[in-house]
Amino acid sequence: MKALFTGGIKSGKSRLAEAYILTQPAENKPYYIATTEFIDDEMQARIRIHQQRRQDLFITVEEPVNLFKVMEKCPGPVLIECISMWLNNLLYRQMPPAHILQELEAIMQLPCDMVLVHNEVGLGVIADNLLARQFVDLSGRAAQLMGQYCERVFFCSAGLKLQMK
Numbered sequence: 001m002k003a004l005f006t007g008g009i010k011s012g013k014s015r016l017a018e019a020y021i022l023t024q025p026a027e028n029k030p031y032y033i034a035t036t037e038f039i040d041d042e043m044q045a046r047i048r049i050h051q052q053r054r055q056d057l058f059i060t061v062e063e064p065v066n067l068f069k070v071m072e073k074c075p076g077p078v079l080i081e082c083i084s085m086w087l088n089n090l091l092y093r094q095m096p097p098a099h100i101l102q103e104l105e106a107i108m109q110l111p112c113d114m115v116l117v118h119n120e121v122g123l124g125v126i127a128d129n130l131l132a133r134q135f136v137d138l139s140g141r142a143a144q145l146m147g148q149y150c151e152r153v154f155f156c157s158a159g160l161k162l163q164m165k
Helices: 013-022 041-054 067-071 083-092 097-108 130-149
Strands: 002-007 031-034 059-062 078-081 114-119 152-157 160-163
Touching: 002 013, 002 130, 013 078, 013 114, 013 152, 031 067, 067 078, 067 097, 083 097, 083 114, 083 130, 097 130, 114 130
Parallel strands: 002 114, 002 152, 031 059, 031 078, 078 114
Antiparallel strands: 152 160
């Protein structure tokens, strides 16, 4: 089972994805792969909220870059929070978008159950700088790729989810 939760920032997608994976049958606690890096005090506060909400319901692995290597070692279901930050981290490290999409496709082909969280960033105006446009384009292509592989896709807004697939 592969499921994608997408939506805007503060749409409730992380909370909904966490609740969803916890309702799926599994022999072990699900893994929670956190991709966000501590870059400033405000980001640390956001991360703390996620950590407090998870409590001990998950086996947490913090990995901002080497997602495939971590994923192939996880024997149980995996929640990835979030693909958008992972894309950001790789672009920041100047990894070519084609390579990023190849790695994402390899991740999607892994046989484990996974729930992915991804920000929908393509609903606004076209950004005025090259890096932002590259991120939006990469994010959109990544969302399409994940949507192809996932059996279920949910769009989240106002703390609610709408099943698209």
